[in-house]
Amino acid sequence: xxxxxxTSGMEMIEDLSNLDFLIVxxxxxxxxxxxxxxxxxxxxxxxxxxxxLSPHQIALPDVLASLELLDTMPKEIVVLGxxxxxxxxxxxxxxxxxxxxxVLAAMAAAELVARGYTLEPLTASVA
Numbered sequence: 632x633x634x635x636x637x638t639s640g641m642e643m644i645e646d647l648s649n650l651d652f653l654i655v656x657x658x659x660x661x662x663x664x665x666x667x668x669x670x671x672x673x674x675x676x677x678x679x680x681x682x683x684l685s686p687h688q689i690a691l692p693d694v695l696a697s698l699e700l701l702d703t704m705p706k707e708i709v710v711l712g713x714x715x716x717x718x719x720x721x722x723x724x725x726x727x728x729x730x731x732x733x734v735l736a737a738m739a740a741a742e743l744v745a746r747g748y749t750l751e752p753l754t755a756s757v758a
Contacts, residue, residue: 632646634646636691641697644703647703648701650705652705652706652746653705653709654709654710654739654743655691655708655712656735656739657712658713658714659671659710659712659714660714661714662714663714664714665716665727666716666727667714668713668734668735668738669710669712669713670709670710670738671710671712672707672708672710676695676708676710711735711739712735713727713728713731713735715728
């Protein structure tokens with residue numbers, strides 16, 4: 632299942648409860664150079680999640696803290712992100728972040744395949 636979390640925040644609690652595996656793709660703030668693609672997983676997540684990892688209003692750390700409180704935390708979480716370029720408000724990605732989207736998609740696919748999922752390419756339907 633894929634969810635566009637956008638700025639949904641706490642509205643995602645039910646969808647994210649008790650998952651076996653959660654992959655999050657987003658812009659992140661880890662201290663890496665702007666535009667750097669990062670992977671945060673396993674024991675790294677609690678360390679990074681002591682701070683806001685994403686610039687959204689209700690950040691993923693808040694949602695995960697709530698899931699932990701409810702004892703419905705996903706069994707495994709991987710965060711794939713691009714270090715943010717700017718905190719300016721806007722509706723469009725920066726060109727640097729936009730060009731990293733295919734990289735994040737490929738990384739997400741590799742994470743799924745490594746866990747035994749079978750992926751098939753989407754085919755465009757002809758109308």
